[in-house]
Amino acid sequence: MAAQRGQRNGVGDTPPAPTAAEITTPIPRVAEVPAARDRARAIPEAAVARLAVYLRVLSGMQEQGAGTVSSEELAVAAGVNSAKLRKDLSYIGSYGTRGVGYEVVVLIEEIERILGLTRKHSVAVVGIGNLGHALANYGGFPGRGFPVTALFDVDPDLVGVPVGGIPVDHIDDIPRVCAEREVSIGVIATPPPAAQAVCDRLVEAGVQCILNFAPVVLQVPDHVEVRKVDLAVELQVLSFHVARRADDAAQGDGVAGMGPDLQVNGMVVS
Amino acid sequence: MAAQRGQRNGVGDTPPAPTAAEITTPIPRVAEVPAARDRARAIPEAAVARLAVYLRVLSGMQEQGAGTVSSEELAVAAGVNSAKLRKDLSYIGSYGTRGVGYEVVVLIEEIERILGLTRKHSVAVVGIGNLGHALANYGGFPGRGFPVTALFDVDPDLVGVPVGGIPVDHIDDIPRVCAEREVSIGVIATPPPAAQAVCDRLVEAGVQCILNFAPVVLQVPDHVEVRKVDLAVELQVLSFHVARRADDAAQGDGVAGMGPDLQVNGMVVS
């Protein structure tokens, strides 16, 4: 996935050099806060998403009492190449020990810090239909750190009714309620026609991050970050692969039989 | 976003040249079916996802009685660059008229054909909790073409109960039921610990495409296509952006005040 956003202007004009303090580094553990900040800006989006995956895998390992992991172990558990994993981790700093691996606790701490999980992020869900209901009932959202603190809908029958312990407010109250409860992430689970209007109100209320489940391309000012989860697109992409597969089978038939073509690379699957 | 998959081996060893029949092209409208097949294999994943978006936008335009669209119009409606849009469309063929634009109907037809939407794809939902319930109730799934024909759960209290018009079966019946109803797409909405086992059964049942909502890295044989929708990851990526933004504000403070930095590029927002 790839998130669409409202026209990000050319980021090509970044500062020419990273102060060169990066290379010299007289003492091993310098570059405390400021360098970390500089690095944070350079982490590719895809790597950020993977860091979140690593974090979950690491949490699982921690619960099972693992003290350290090698990049190889962590990589197979996360379903990625070990080189990629190491590169991803290098974006946030050098917290591994050569010849040994990474300390699970340290890695968890650092990833959480980079992802901003040390702070709680209030979540508001707008649109309490099937999906909104499900989201609200997650209660505390994935793995805590993202408490759902506000619910909104237009339906007067729903307003006031508590869902998952939180009373539903009317969408007209978005600005007030979001401000009061310091909502930092808005989740849009409304029907398509309502999505843009809801989005506008969230933005107006100062919400800077939006997770959009409505199959609509949202227009937002470019200081707002939008991520989209689009069920229809996911299914259609899968459909494409079904079709491609069917075509391949129909076409490359007379050549090598109908069996799957041989696998050269060693599968890492256990 | 990027979908993880079970190690795709180097596609670098593709046929050396596309038969060179591509370049010469004596007659304008040759390259009927076979070329379309060859092309289909070359469409980048990201482009496929966007084609699905274009399709939705086009459907909306068709309903409003539009006969033709220019790449520019369609691009802004889909929230992308017009050059990118044209390149994406070029992957599926040349169906535009220079100086005019694209015929909406034709484009819809062609995109549907490429995405394999001319055929119906039965969907099975496994795990009828909050989310599974919501998915089952969509009834016919996004925009039809993806009828939900089977539901599964372990809970004996749910088995036999109809949800959204379809009775829930026990997950032990996955192979039989999936075969009977010719399920081609499996949706996993179970708790994390059950996901891999469920996935294995789906694969065993011959399902080749899986949409995974469970926060787990699935291991599948490489003829199976997996797409992942991970709520936790989405939120954590947003959290990262909040943090980055906070850092920026705290750091680049003394320079240009606290207002948003000026926007150079012309916003396309209406």
Added chain:
DNA sequence: CCAACTTTGTGCACACGTTCACAAGCGGTA
């Protein structure tokens, strides 16, 4: 203290995707 082994961190090359810029082609007009 040294040598052998292990694993990280990263420079480099490659591949993929995006963007630019323009020739090719079509419709409208005189």
Added chain:
DNA sequence: TACCGCTTGTGAACGTGTGCACAAAGTTGG
């Protein structure tokens, strides 16, 4: 028919992300 303006389709440059391969660095055993 010839010209003009407009929009497509695409070759080529560019930027980003991925994967390889190896030096750097640490640990363990003698």
